[in-house]
Amino acid sequence: MSDKDCLQDEQKRAMANERAAELKGRIDAYLEARPQISDGMTQWEEIQKRQKKIKAHLNASDDDWNDWHWQVRSRINKVEDLIELLELNEEEAAEVRKVGEKNRWATTPYYLSLMNPDDPNCPVRRQAIPATEELLNPVGKDDPMGEQYTSPAPAITRRYPDRLIINVTNQCGMYCRHCQRRRNIGEVDRMTAREDLQAALDYVRNHPEIRDVLLTGGDALMLNEEIIDWLLTELDNIPHVEIKRLGSRTLVTMPMRVTDELCAVLEKHSPVYINTHFNNPAEVTPAVAEATRKLTRAGVSLGNQAVLLAGVNDDPHVMKKLNHMLLQVMIRPYYIFHAKAVTGTAHFRTRVEVGIEIMEHLRGQTSGMAIPTFIVNAPEGYGKTPMLPEYLISSGRDKIFIRTWENRVFEYDNRE
Numbered sequence: 001m002s003d004k005d006c007l008q009d010e011q012k013r014a015m016a017n018e019r020a021a022e023l024k025g026r027i028d029a030y031l032e033a034r035p036q037i038s039d040g041m042t043q044w045e046e047i048q049k050r051q052k053k054i055k056a057h058l059n060a061s062d063d064d065w066n067d068w069h070w071q072v073r074s075r076i077n078k079v080e081d082l083i084e085l086l087e088l089n090e091e092e093a094a095e096v097r098k099v100g101e102k103n104r105w106a107t108t109p110y111y112l113s114l115m116n117p118d119d120p121n122c123p124v125r126r127q128a129i130p131a132t133e134e135l136l137n138p139v140g141k142d143d144p145m146g147e148q149y150t151s152p153a154p155a156i157t158r159r160y161p162d163r164l165i166i167n168v169t170n171q172c173g174m175y176c177r178h179c180q181r182r183r184n185i186g187e188v189d190r191m192t193a194r195e196d197l198q199a200a201l202d203y204v205r206n207h208p209e210i211r212d213v214l215l216t217g218g219d220a221l222m223l224n225e226e227i228i229d230w231l232l233t234e235l236d237n238i239p240h241v242e243i244k245r246l247g248s249r250t251l252v253t254m255p256m257r258v259t260d261e262l263c264a265v266l267e268k269h270s271p272v273y274i275n276t277h278f279n280n281p282a283e284v285t286p287a288v289a290e291a292t293r294k295l296t297r298a299g300v301s302l303g304n305q306a307v308l309l310a311g312v313n314d315d316p317h318v319m320k321k322l323n324h325m326l327l328q329v330m331i332r333p334y335y336i337f338h339a340k341a342v343t344g345t346a347h348f349r350t351r352v353e354v355g356i357e358i359m360e361h362l363r364g365q366t367s368g369m370a371i372p373t374f375i376v377n378a379p380e381g382y383g384k385t386p387m388l389p390e391y392l393i394s395s396g397r398d399k400i401f402i403r404t405w406e407n408r409v410f411e412y413d414n415r416e
């Protein structure tokens with residue numbers, strides 16, 4: 001019997017209350033920081049005002065706005081529009097013009113409406129509007145993961161024993177400034193040719209160990225419903241394919257992509273998982289909530305793959321708020337990727353330690369559901385490698401020493 005067992009009930013309750021107060025103290029810093037972090041829910045009224053202005057500028061109706069084809073067709077890619085809609089000054093406009101000559105950029109009108117014109121460091125703007133730093137290029141490579149050497153068949157990337165990627169298009173709703181596949185974006189949007197898709201499906205068919213197929217690109221939801229339906233049907237007809245996943249950022253950049261028609265298609269092909277790419281709380285809006293409600297009703301399970309980006313989310317409080325807001329709209333945080341050294345993206349890179357520090361601030365501090373895995377992609381396509389704070393301090397034959405989330409060290413009996 002431990003000393004604790006002899007205590008009176010009141011004493012136990014008093015101890016529990018003391019501990020509860022201590023626990024609350026652990027998140028005081030976050031509770032203080034949280035209201036300062038702008039988010040798409042509390043900013044919705046402001047965002048809608050900007051949408052009104054953008055619609056007027058583009059001569060668009062509400063029906064246009066809510067049509068994802070219109071969002072794609074009307075992508076903003078001219079500096080003149082940014083001067084008007086994002087209130088760029090001369091210097092900023094010149095910067096975008098200069099970088100734009102070399103690197104393609106475009107943003108959907110919807111994603112533009114999430115940018116705060118009064119904040120030159122707006123995390124949404126930083127992901128979409130080119131910056132001079134793109135032209136400086138200290139360490140980057142065009143293809144740091146060597147994807148060109150891990151494609152055993154057309155359109156396929158295979159790096160793991162039981163799953164692979166089919167790249168179904170190079171198209172995206174917007175061109176992320178931090179994109180790791182910038183080399184594929186080029187100047188032309190093209191869907192992967194039907195015969196290449198056929199060859200990719202044949203590869204899956206001929207490799208019974210493949211039980212999980214990811215359709216990505218580019219952005220898998222840039223394809224129309226008919227092609228998505230065809231691809232998922234073909235995959236459903238391969239007995240060893242257990243699950244299908246789609247990679248898409250459209251939930252972030254144009255949530256109106258989630259049409260009833262799309263949901264009807266996805267519902268037919270359960271189990272379907274969608275992984276999306278939110279990086280900042282400013283991207284989580286009521287429009288996203290509506291889209292995710294529809295998708296979850298259609299039986300689609302949602303995950304998020306964030307990228308750790310300097311000036312966007314390289315902060316434990318921002319990342320915590322992002323993950324909480326994602327859970328509120330039924331998206332489970334899945335990965336945080338360390339930004340690779342891709343040509344033209346050096347200004348987004350952080351040290352790996354920044355990500356580990358963020359993980360340290362999540363574990364124990366918040367729901368396990370809100371904790372993604374922090375990943376460094378090994379060079380040359382050798383795979384996702386998890387990076388964790390150290391919790392196992394030392395191990396002997398019969399005991400180990402562990403460190404808890406609060407930095408308490410315990411000896412732990414490790415005998416069989």
Ligand SMILES: *Cc1c(COP(=O)(O)O)cnc(C)c1O
Nearest residue numbers: 157158159160163164165214384
């Ligand atoms: C990321 C990735 C996958 C999926 O990995 P999970 O850890 O299962 O999400 C599969 N194939 C390739 C080539 C990838 O890069």
